[in-house]
Amino acid sequence: MNEKKSSPYSLCSLCGRSCGIDRSGGERGFCGMGPELRIAWAGIHRGEEPVICGAGGSGAVFFSGCTLQCFFCQNRQISRDGMGREVSIPDFADICLSLRDRGAENINLVTGGHFLPSIARGIALARRRGLGLPVVWNSSGYDGPGAVEALADFVDVFVPDLKTLDGALASALFGAPDYPGTVRNALTRMAAARPLSFSGDSLRSGLIVRHLVLPGLMDNTREVLAWFSENLKDRALISVMFQYTPMEGIENAAAGLPGSWSRRVSRAEYHETLRLLDLFHIQEGFIQEPPGLESLTPDFSRAASFPGNLAEPVWFHRGTAAS
């Protein structure tokens, strides 16, 4: 009698939610995704940190779904609404090879934690077909138990978010009061797994911790930077971002929550962040330009999803040839 092969998506605990449901049997957990890889966009991205973009740009692959689903997400079309298309593992490997052929400096996997087993197989297949580029793991930091160890088999550079270390705020913003403990654990393991190593101006191995400053929540930023200084400062780079952009209807979605969601980060908050970086002696890393009027919010219903010359599509969910 043949034994039924177990799926890595049965009893899913790929992220901190640990839903324990059988995605391969048709159930859907908090991330809303099934067992098949689902991708919205892939292309050459020039808006990442300079040590990731290099001269050729980063080969970004944006996956559909998300395990956090922040109500203010700028990628909500794909993270919350599931925009994208299912692709096979060989097709994913082909996308990676296409990015290499277009001159990408690396393969940059954006918010793929809920597809980790399939991504690992796809990267292994791409490697067998000749992919030699470093792999970047760009995530919310809400990685489940054992995820960092599994990722260390094929990831060279970790770029997780550190959104908050306040359990009450994490509960209010994305319904995950355990986020602080989970992200602290994940970041500490990532730093241990990948010491900083450069090749010229490019990061070949290491950890970049991203923090998005949110309007009206400077105490949150202070707590995050203080923790980073105490625990990771000499083993990782910080990347502080100010690109929060209020979306339509945010006032209703944010009713009763702490923060000032209907505006951008103010000049005063920008300068306060610089002061905190000085105060905590954080010198190595990246600081985004002060918030301006331009929006960096992508539109994944178009192949040219990103504003300006920020990115060039190589694969798009509404057609195999990007246009």
Ligand code: SF4
């Ligand atoms: S990836 Fe996370 S949110 Fe999605 S089903 Fe698994 S445990 Fe739940």
